[in-house]
Amino acid sequence: MAPTWDVPSMASSAGVPDAPEGTTVLAVRTTDGVVMAGDRRATAGNIIAHRRVQKVYSADDFSAVAISGTAGLAVELIKLFQTELEHYEKLEGTRLSLEGKANHLASMVRNQLPLAFQGLVVIPLFSGYDERASTGHLYTYDVVGGRYEEQDYATTGSGGMEASAFLKGVYRDDLTTEEAVRFGIEGLVAAAEEDTATGGPDLRRGIYPTVVTVTASGFREIPEEEVASLAAEVVEGRP
Template sequence: MIWRDDSIASQSAGQHFRNSNLSSFSEYLRVQAPELLPVLGKAHGAIEHRDVISSLPHGTTIVALTYSGGVLIAGDRRATQGNYIANRDIDKVQITDNHSATGIAGTAAIAVEFARLYAVELEHYEKLEGVQLSFNGKANRLSALVRGNLAAAMQGLVAVPLLVGYDIDDSNSETAGRIVSFDVAGGWHVESDGYQAVGSGSMFAKSSIKKLYKPGGDAWGALAVAVEALYDAAEDDSATGGPDLVRRVFPTAVRIDSGGAVRVPEADIERIAREVIEKRTEAARGESGSGADA
């Protein structure tokens, strides 16, 4: 004889076994323990006070560029709360698997949850299936997370990612670097221009990149353009932090090629940042001197 309680327990165990085959970690968690999911989109009551939203830390700006044989993503280090600087050394760029990385601008708490959950999502799939997701599959998974946050985004808790990666299925290794941009509803687009930026300083950063970017360049050249673009964005956007020589706080960057994703050493970024500042300082002195002569 099987008691009713045992029967229920057995059914529950069977259901658990079936659900454990879900290749999406977020869907698996939604079935097994929804209370552990971050509040990505299930708005439990409207946020009526806009000052509450404005008081939350926000992170900007992220830039990404492709180069011959790979792709690079970089971000400034500042997070703001309204007109206050909340954090000077936040890291907005995260490696998500061997051949991809994300940078997320917007509400810092949501952005961090996106990055963490997305990294686990990719790792969970690889463990179950034994292979990495295709690059389009990675974009679709991140799109689902962004779409899940739509209700919160409509209340002002917006986080918009950039996804970069190396497409291991591309037969041409020189053009395998990919940049994908997203809208708040989860729509995504593979950038064909070779560069993109998101965040409050993105307009200034993209204008800078447009003038400096050379398709088919090398990784060092891409890093130099990214650092200078963030410097330009910081000059015109108060929410974007420029290189801080006093505190030795510089942008962070990740480079991805056929060998995988690696963080760019801080020493390399500092070297380029100092060169940019020195070049701008000399230019300003030259303009000042010519004005005095006139």
Template sequence: MYDSYTNVGYYMKNNGKIVVSGTTTVGLVCMDGVILGSDRRATSGFFVAHPHVKKIYKLDNHIAATIAGVVADAQNIMGIASANIKLYKYIHNRPISVKAAANLISNILLSSRVYPYVVQLLVGGYDSSGPHLFALDPYGTVTEEKYTATGSGSPMAISILEDSFKKGMPVKDSVEIVARAISSAMKRDPASGGGYDIIIITRDGMREISSEELAVYKSV
């Protein structure tokens, strides 16, 4: 079993397979953007290490990522990825595409496949080709998704997404679905809780809202 005192999730080996557990993160592509969300509870096994942590990282003005796994591994990857994404923009005088950012992180994970980073990531953003969402496993596998969830709360979250997702939904309707998916997981998964954070990425930029602010956002 892999875990740490400050992890945002943990992995355990089950019949030779690595299984992610301990958090809930959600990603969804809508008509005019990408929405990423996560709960806030940091756990170590059944111990709640911290009730309120950030599990969504801003990699650039148009790209963000969610993390599930050992927090030290995730922070290391996010630091490397963020620096290289900013370096790309400096060298080429244009922002990196979301797919290229996901491939960059994939290469970091792939290079450590003998001693893999214990993480599962969602990378989402909006570039010149529109909104995109990618899921990455600990070995660097990249898949593009319209919606997905990771962590121990993912079975509950994905059921909400599968039932409610429709192509062409606007951001406002999509935010409500992401919020319901995370809330459903927090009610049923003891490793998820503490409220949630949501990031909305559109052509106009990035906006972060919390579960406490969502009621105000919905009324706008």
């Protein structure tokens, strides 16, 4: 694939900047495909650096990718990933297979290992709808580019443990997309209650999680007004 992402050598590790970091994202497999959700907060140390960061993106028409870690580098990686998938499709006249996309993202994460040694870590979460198998798949990654397919749900970021604990309690094999959208929001709220780096729905400022679905119909971002309504119900229903 044509574009490349150059990273510095591991020798230049002095003076690592206190860069903003994205926090909690999650993905849930459903009977129709997958749902992904992410909070909007980015932190720099113990400071809230940004309140409206986009962390969940379309990779192409039938896949989505979410970011955690160093926000600026993560966004750059995702933009390059999107460009390379588009480049492949134009050259080959067909989309790369879902597993091929997951593997290519793994190689991109592996290529930024020198930055990870400097404390600038990017950990994505990838999911999509396999048009050949008519089912959703989701993948997690580690810092060295290891790629792992998850069967039910996945989380990453500073609030990932809390979000995972919530999803473990509500997940079912017959989960619908509508149910998973609500559970995704609830998982982020649960994470925000325990992890200060995760931003829950902010009803006063009008800041809500990003929630997307990937099904046989393709990628779709849930409209903000719909997410806002569900988020208000979730927040008001918390004990």
